[in-house]
Amino acid sequence: MSKTLFDKVWDSHVVRKIEGGPDVLFIDRHLIHEVTSPVAFLGLKNRGITVLYPERTFATADHNTPTIDQHLPVSDPLSANQLRALEENASAYGIRHWGLGHQKNGIVHVIGPENGITQPGATIVCGDSHTSTHGAFGAIAFGIGTSEVEMVLASQCIMQPKPKKMRINVTGSLSKGVTPKDVALFIISQLTTSGATGYFVEYAGEVFEKMSMEGRMTVCNLSIEMGARGGMIAPDETTFDYIKDREFTPKGEAWDKAMAYWQTLKTDNNAVFDKEFTFDGSRIEPMITYGTNPGMGIGISHHIPDASEVEGGVATYEKSLGYMGFHEGESMIGKKVDYVFVGSCTNGRIEDFRAFASLIKGKKKAEAVTVWLVPGSHIVEDQIKKEGILDILTEAGFTLRQPGCSACLAMNDDKVPAGKYAVSTSNRNFEGRQGPGARTMLASPLVAAAAAVTGVITDPRTLI
Amino acid sequence: MAYDKFTILKSTAVPLPIENVDTDQIIPARFLKATERKGFGDNLFRDWRYNADNTPKADFVLNDPLYTGKVLVGGKNFGSGSSREHAAWAVYDYGFRCVVSSFFADIFKNNCLNIGVLPVQVSPEFLEKIFSAIFTDPDTELEVNLPAQTISLLSTGEQENFDISTYKKANLSNGFDDIDYLQNIKDEIQQFASELPF
Numbered sequence: 001m002s003k004t005l006f007d008k009v010w011d012s013h014v015v016r017k018i019e020g021g022p023d024v025l026f027i028d029r030h031l032i033h034e035v036t037s038p039v040a041f042l043g044l045k046n047r048g049i050t051v052l053y054p055e056r057t058f059a060t061a062d063h064n065t066p067t068i069d070q071h072l073p074v075s076d077p078l079s080a081n082q083l084r085a086l087e088e089n090a091s092a093y094g095i096r097h098w099g100l101g102h103q104k105n106g107i108v109h110v111i112g113p114e115n116g117i118t119q120p121g122a123t124i125v126c127g128d129s130h131t132s133t134h135g136a137f138g139a140i141a142f143g144i145g146t147s148e149v150e151m152v153l154a155s156q157c158i159m160q161p162k163p164k165k166m167r168i169n170v171t172g173s174l175s176k177g178v179t180p181k182d183v184a185l186f187i188i189s190q191l192t193t194s195g196a197t198g199y200f201v202e203y204a205g206e207v208f209e210k211m212s213m214e215g216r217m218t219v220c221n222l223s224i225e226m227g228a229r230g231g232m233i234a235p236d237e238t239t240f241d242y243i244k245d246r247e248f249t250p251k252g253e254a255w256d257k258a259m260a261y262w263q264t265l266k267t268d269n270n271a272v273f274d275k276e277f278t279f280d281g282s283r284i285e286p287m288i289t290y291g292t293n294p295g296m297g298i299g300i301s302h303h304i305p306d307a308s309e310v311e312g313g314v315a316t317y318e319k320s321l322g323y324m325g326f327h328e329g330e331s332m333i334g335k336k337v338d339y340v341f342v343g344s345c346t347n348g349r350i351e352d353f354r355a356f357a358s359l360i361k362g363k364k365k366a367e368a369v370t371v372w373l374v375p376g377s378h379i380v381e382d383q384i385k386k387e388g389i390l391d392i393l394t395e396a397g398f399t400l401r402q403p404g405c406s407a408c409l410a411m412n413d414d415k416v417p418a419g420k421y422a423v424s425t426s427n428r429n430f431e432g433r434q435g436p437g438a439r440t441m442l443a444s445p446l447v448a449a450a451a452a453v454t455g456v457i458t459d460p461r462t463l464i
Numbered sequence: 465m466a467y468d469k470f471t472i473l474k475s476t477a478v479p480l481p482i483e484n485v486d487t488d489q490i491i492p493a494r495f496l497k498a499t500e501r502k503g504f505g506d507n508l509f510r511d512w513r514y515n516a517d518n519t520p521k522a523d524f525v526l527n528d529p530l531y532t533g534k535v536l537v538g539g540k541n542f543g544s545g546s547s548r549e550h551a552a553w554a555v556y557d558y559g560f561r562c563v564v565s566s567f568f569a570d571i572f573k574n575n576c577l578n579i580g581v582l583p584v585q586v587s588p589e590f591l592e593k594i595f596s597a598i599f600t601d602p603d604t605e606l607e608v609n610l611p612a613q614t615i616s617l618l619s620t621g622e623q624e625n626f627d628i629s630t631y632k633k634a635n636l637s638n639g640f641d642d643i644d645y646l647q648n649i650k651d652e653i654q655q656f657a658s659e660l661p662f
Contacts, residue, residue, distance in 0.1 A: 015656045021631025038499035078497035085499045129547035145549035145575035155646035194541040293484050316483040409493040430488040432511050
């Protein structure tokens with residue numbers, strides 16, 4: 001029977017099917033961080049059970065961590081307590097732990113791929129919704145709750161009903177100044193934040209075939225923002241080139257054996273999806289959000305739609321625009337920007353900093369704007385330095401911070417003040433996401449760079 | 465995690481007719497710093513419920529003494545966004561045992577089922593009827609019957625069926641959870657792992 005890529009990976013990991021219930025799915029790799037794991041470990045302790053396969057779990061500190069002076073003790077006692085709990089739990093159960101200061105430390109969805117933990121055909125979970133990032137490698141990867149974190153620690157399995165399957169094709173080529181982030185924000189604007197709920201998405205078509213691994217990660221990362229459990233892209237030469245020789249990928253004979261399997265990981269010609277969409281990539285322009293969920297996005301040259309043009313309740317729409325201080329029919333271009341954030345598991349990879357630097361090179365930072373540039377990991381931070389990007393940033397008046405989730409969810413000190421406007425390369429523009437009262441506009445690193453040098457929302461195509 | 469068994473719940477309800485309520489609103493990120501599962505109910509809908517100086521916002525439904533009960537009725541796409549189970553904990557800890565909506569985000573729904581909160585998905589029409597009944601009379605009672613898989617408006621007798629997997633239904637009815645199940649099939653899991661080809 002013809003199978004989709006998703007079927008192939010899912011079916012090969014089903015330990016048991018429960019009549020009238022979920023599948024028991026075996027998990028190859030479990031990623032944990034300090035925020036959603038402590039209660040899970042406490043659960044294990046209370047039940048008197050242990051971790052079944054500690055070598056399959058990888059721990060990193062990221063959500064809470066400061067992005068300056070990481071060599072000093074963490075000043076927030078609650079954050080310090082969570083970081084200590086992660087360290088102690090990892091040590092007690094024999095789990096590999098890359099804590100603050102470790103050379104491999106960074107955002108969980110950045111360090112998985114860069115260390116070769118993320119591999120095609122694997123099942124990967126983490127107590128974080130953006131686990132969907134790892135689908136870029138042809139893995140089934142999704143976010144779970146803390147009870148499920150406990151479940152995976154205890155049994156290396158989770159219990160999930162098999163989602164339905166959706167394919168999203170983006171054909172043609174992207175125009176100048178249009179990045180993977182724009183592709184993702186465009187798709188979400190078309191499907192809305194609930195359009196893929198209940199589905200697992202496969203991204204297909206020329207645009208994704210030509211896309212770099214960093215770009216694919218950005219797209220898969222945002223799958224959750226349209227409600228999907230996850231998104232995935234069939235592994236190809238781009239994937240294999242990326243993962244070869246990374247620390248946790250197979251070597252020698254094991255590599256050849258793995259490759260033979262990985263090359264089978266594609267959707268069969270006759271396989272059927274429950275739903276399918278096709279978009280023309282050449283029609284996508286740089287995107288920006290104007291509202292309080294990631295589905296409320298428009299091409300940067302467009303105007304904020306009227307309530308009558310958008311799906312959903314008028315009251316909800318008006319609440320959203322009221323929060324942002326925007327009005328129906330307004331242009332986004334020229335709107336004042338107070339903060340710019342480049343980073344997060346969506347856009348904290350080396351390619352994102354290359355894009356940012358390419359636009360700001362030879363220009364100067366706008367004085368009134370506060371800019372937080374936060375690499376996704378120490379490895380990205382090192383690359384920024386080695387490639388001369390830091391020199392370009394410094395020359396233009398920018399500084400670089402240390403790795404972590406930072407202002408994406410503002411659990412550390414990087415909070416956008418109430419009422420201020422931020423252009424953010426992260427994944428969520430929910431009310432208060434970047435700090436209580438903060439107003440977030442999601443965009444690509446290029447749009448962020450254009451705002452950082454002009455101080456207002458600017459179409460990056462006019463500057464490149 | 466043991467929780468109270470769920471069978472038949474008869475209660476008034478709290479209406480929140482807003483679409484796309486994300487889990488950042490249900491429990492903002494700054495309250496996720498605990499290492500134990502307690503105290504989340506106090507911060508349920510923190511920024512919708514309180515001003516910056518911690519005084520209650522009079523126009524938010526949780527601060528309105530007219531509306532009480534163990535059922536929270538929300539708009540379409542309830543619980544979208546972050547996978548934080550803390551959102552479900554906050555709902556439970558505040559005293560809700562059931563959330564009603566015309567559409568739930570996946571992870572939130574799973575999280576609820578895993579901790580003993582029943583998510584009941586109804587048709588958009590029935591959701592409107594519930595909202596309208598509660599706004600007309602805040603003392604309107606709902607009956608959520610898990611064994612029969614029905615939800616009723618006791619004032620009018622109007623009723624709808626809802627879906628739940630037989631497995632999850634059994635768990636909620638008995639107060640069991642998935643870990644209890646998985647512990648019982650550990651040998652099978654280890655056998656499976658030993659045969660993985662890669």
